[in-house]
Amino acid sequence: MRIKTLLKYLFIGIITLSIMERIMDFLEKDYFKITDVMIKGEYSLIQDDIISKLLKLKGKNIWEIDEKKISQYIKNDVRIKRVEIKKTIPDEIEIEIEERKPFVYILWKNKLYLADEEGKIFAYRLEKIEKNLIVLRINKENEIDKIYSVLEKLTNEIKKDISSIYIKDNIIEIQLIDGMIFKTDDKVNMEKYKKGYQLYLGLKQEREINCIDLRFKNYILK
Secondary structure, three states, X not given: OXXXXXXXXXXXXXXXXXXXXXXXXXXXXXXXXXXXEEEEEEOHHHXXXXXXXXXXXXXXXXXXXXXXXXXXXXXXXXXXXEEEEEXXXXXXXXXXXXXXXXXXXEEEXXXXXXEOOOOOEEEEHHHOOOOOOEEEEEOOOXXXXXXXXXXXXXXXXXXXXXXXXXXXXXXXXXXXXXXOEEEEOOOOOHHHHHHHHHHHHHHOOOOOOOEEEOOOOOOEEO
């Protein structure tokens, strides 16, 4: 009885191994080699390094591709905001990439960087030249958050006239393209920025204005 049982399990094992070998042989066929690597989205900053490596996936067996590992490799690059990878059996892989978008320049330690809307520095200016961006002149890293809290309260109409923003003597100064300065702090709200900007537009037609201090209940003009 024991011999019959042993022979039974041995027979089942041989059949199982045979089936597994056939499956492995099937999966390793050229039928499952990647013929198309589709890369979508914006990826100009990583064209020469990451993209060139991803294109080398062509010719590899699709079952050997670890989407999570590749996704993490791409996300480790500070220039990347989001990535999605999808395999289409038998021979296609689609990679969608979203790069961080330039929002401001940050001038820090005599170097000019690009930062996105989240305040994440992701590139040198020479990697991607953008026009008409506000320059944040930073002396300390924690100043970035303070200035971003001000940027969130500014309308696009105001932003288009701004040249740079910086902190001087613990006062946040917004310098316009024509040189006029708004003095402010984190307590000034969006409505006061709007009214202060409209005041500036109206008065500059009549007289020269060097500075408007928004920190007080009544605007201080110089």
